[in-house]
Amino acid sequence: MALRTIRVIGDEILTKKAREIKEVTPHIRELADDMLETMYAANGAGLAGPQVGVLKRIVVIDVGEGPYIMINPELLETEGEQVGSEGCLSVPGKFGIVARPEKVKARYFDLDMKEHVIEAEGLFARCICHERDHLDGILYTEKTKDGLYDVDEEEEGKGLEE
Numbered sequence: 714m715a716l717r718t719i720r721v722i723g724d725e726i727l728t729k730k731a732r733e734i735k736e737v738t739p740h741i742r743e744l745a746d747d748m749l750e751t752m753y754a755a756n757g758a759g760l761a762g763p764q765v766g767v768l769k770r771i772v773v774i775d776v777g778e779g780p781y782i783m784i785n786p787e788l789l790e791t792e793g794e795q796v797g798s799e800g801c802l803s804v805p806g807k808f809g810i811v812a813r814p815e816k817v818k819a820r821y822f823d824l825d826m827k828e829h830v831i832e833a834e835g836l837f838a839r840c841i842c843h844e845r846d847h848l849d850g851i852l853y854t855e856k857t858k859d860g861l862y863d864v865d866e867e868e869e870g871k872g873l874e875e
C-alpha cells in the first residue's frame with residue numbers, strides 16, 4: 714500500500730467525468746488499498762478516484778462503520794433532505810453548508826464485481842452523495858447554500874472531510 718497525492722481544487726481532473734470500471738484488475742485492487750490508506754491518513758470519511766488523479770468510478774467511504782469500497786456506485790432512490798456542513802479533502806481548510814438527501818438507496822459493485830444494494834441515511838447518505846458527485850466532476854463547493862467558510866485550526870479534523 715502507498716499514500717497517493719490528493720488533488721486539490723483548481724486541478725482540472727476534479728472537474729472531469731470518471732469512467733466506468735468494467736473489470737477489477739490487480740491495478741484496481743491496489744488503487745482501492747491506496748485510496749483507503751490515503752483517506753485514513755488524511756482523517757477523511759471518503760475519497761473518490763479523481764481525487765487521487767484516477768478517472769475511474771471508484772470511491773472509498775468510512776463514516777465509522779468500517780470501510781466500504783464502491784465500484785460504479787449509483788443512486789437508485791433518494792428521500793428527504795438534510796442540511797449540514799460538509800468538507801472535502803480536495804478543498805482543505807474549508808467547509809460549507811450543503812443540502813443532501815436524508816436517505817439514499819445505492820447500488821455498487823465490490824472488488825469481486827458482486828452487486829450490492831444498500832440503504833443509507835444521515836452522514837453515510839451524505840458521504841455517498843458527495844463521493845458520487847466527484848465521479849461526475851462535481852465538487853460540493855458548487856452546491857453550497859452560502860459559500861465557503863474557513864475551518865478554525867483547532868476545529869480541523871473534527872468536521873466531515875471527504
Ligand code: ZN
Nearest residue numbers: 801802803875
Ligand atoms: Zn470530496
